Amino acid sequence: MEKQTVLITGANKGIGLETARQLANAGYHIYLGCRDKERGYEAVELLHSEGLNDVELVLIDVTSEESVQQAYNELAKRINYLDVLINNAGIPGDFPQPASNTPDKTFKDVFEVNFFSVARVVRIFVPLMQNAPNPRIVNVTSDLGSLTLHSDPTWRHYDVKTAAYGPSKSALNAYTIALAYELKNFRVNAVNPGYTATDFNNNQGYKTVEEGAAPIVENAMIDKDGPTGKYFSDYGVTPW
Incomplete structure (x- = not known):
């Protein structure tokens, strides 16, 4: 049986690399x-x-539009279709x-990677996924994108308010809903790895990369009758 294919962005370290390892x-x-x-070759050699x-x-x-298109062209030569796309790259x-x-530049930089780049x-890659038997898209988000949790003073991260990062993930969550609605034959979900110790946060998180990658991996492996248009964490459904 032919192996299913996965493209993971931002996959040379941290949660992206661990997601690649588990899958x-x-x-x-895996396409890293x-x-x-x-750094990419070092990560591949490690695995x-x-x-x-x-x-x-x-x-x-x-x-980069040009870089993403070149990556698409390269993969389209290697495979007939892509089964899973994991949009993990983020800052x-x-x-x-x-x-x-907060300066304009911070907003622009963060939204460029965390939101516009995902779109x-x-x-660019949806055409390569259309013929997959069960195409899945996982948008790696954060619980800092949850407006409901941010409005709850009892939430453990209530005081962690970020003008650019959190809202970029809120926008990603909203985009996930719209995308899932449009791509009826896909499974499209937003997945929160939680506060994971990586270079992303100077290794201050309380979760290991293995724990952070687990809900992403689980969602990447759902069948064609699985959920779509949802927001998940390791504890289950996250409130929008």
Whole structure:
């Protein structure tokens, strides 16, 4: 039986790399989407050294239309269709991010990677997914994108307010709903890995990368009767 294929953006380290590791262990063929060739090859070699040989590098800078199109063209030569797209690439932006005094550049930089780039990758890669028996898109989000949780003073992260990062994930969540509605034959969900210790947050999170990747992997493996247009964390459905 032919292995299912997965493209993961921002996959050379952290949660993206661990997601690749877990899915490769589960029998998927992984395309490791990386912006930096050297770091990408290092990540591929690391997984190969662990016996995970069904991992290949795909160079992709999600902020560049030309780069994303080149990545699409390259994959379209290798495979008939892509089964799973995991939009993992993201940035926190410069901190602090006070609502009343965050520079325009921070907003633009964060939204470019966390929101506009996801829409760009989806737009370009959906044609390669249309013929898959069960196409799935996972948009990696954050619970900091939940307006409901941010409005609850008892929430453990209530005081973590970010003018750019959180709203970029709220926008991603809204986009996920619209995308799931349009792509009726796809399973499209937003998945929150939780506060995971990676370079993204100077390794301050209380979850391991294994724990952070787990809900992403679980959602990437859902069948064609699985949920779509939902917002998940490791504890289940997250309130919008």
